[in-house]
Amino acid sequence: MPHHLRQNLQELRHGLLGLHKALIVSEQLTYERIYGRIASAGELLQLVMNDPWFAWLHPLSHLVVRIDVALEEQEDSSIEVAQGLLSETRTLLQPSTEGDGFERSYYEALQRTPDVVLAHASVKKLISSALTSAAA
Secondary structure, three states, X not given: OOHHHHHHHHHHHHHHHHHHHHHHHHHHHHHHHHHOOOOOHHHHHXXXXXXXXXXXXXXXXXXXXXXXXXXXXXXOOOHHHHHHHHHHXXXXXXXXXXXXXXXXXXXXXXXXXXXXXXXXXXXXHHHHHHHHHHHO
């Protein structure tokens, strides 16, 4: 994988982690309004991993892990793998008022939380830049 593409994936990973954090905080606030305060970071982690309330975030978590794997596999990572991850990220981060999956929950988080909007805009810019650079 060319150095510039690896760097683009690293920057995208960093941006996705920021978005993921903003989404968790947004969901935590909504969850706490309904169910009461989450007592600790450990309890929040357990909820994020196991509670249906947070399950919609799992596709984003898994995407970050797959980017990590691609960045670690020096010999096996190819331009096609990197481009596929970039395209998958662009597709995943399409909010929608339709359905009840990731796209709908993502849309709702964007509507209620300014930090999610800012993180979304940052990641979209990174994707656009990376795809332009990957095509060159």
